Amino acid sequence: DQQVKQNSPSLSVQEGRISILNCDYTNSMFDYFLWYKKYPAEGPTFLISISSIKDKNEDGRFTVFLNKSAKHLSLHIVPSQPGDSAVYFCAASAWTGNQFYFGTGTSLTVIP
């Protein structure tokens, strides 16, 4: 049972425009959410996170929004750059142990 879902396997965006990547989860026990970026044949790198006590966290061009009632989070990248082209995974964690669940990933392509 996939507790964290990314329904868009791929996304193409023009350079300079906004990229919006979405993620849905089902487990209401999740209280911390993270986004990771992954290039082919490399391990994921941490991008940004948000605690369930917040609804927005911003770091430079990256902003994560959390809607707890909808069990939905999104990652906004503004402006998008060609170097942002990668697979983005959202992940959710519950501080009841080491539960840590990844979504299926969204492949972002930023077109120059």
Add this chain to the structure above:
Amino acid sequence: GAVVSQHPSWVICKSGTSVKIECRSLDFQATTMFWYRQFPKQSLMLMATSNEGSKATYEQGVEKDKFLINHASLTLSTLTVTSAHPEDSSFYICSAKYRASYEQYFGPGTRLTVT
């Protein structure tokens, strides 16, 4: 900080042999380490979670006798693929976290090819 290394980065082995992959946290003590497997164009699949000094907890469907995980110290975990077969060929990634952290820090991955 929070650097995780994996060795080797790429390994080719013959069917029926065993191969060991090491995962090290270089600048922090990893109380928990995770092993993932990624198939081409697919998501990361959590294989097992290991706490230092304890037996690993395997996810459903993962053969614990085939994928031996050892987390003997706070900086080292190993994954041994025993009696490897071509279907075990994959990209294996480890990650590590320290006790007070939510974030997992990932290694660069190991590409295993079984011929």
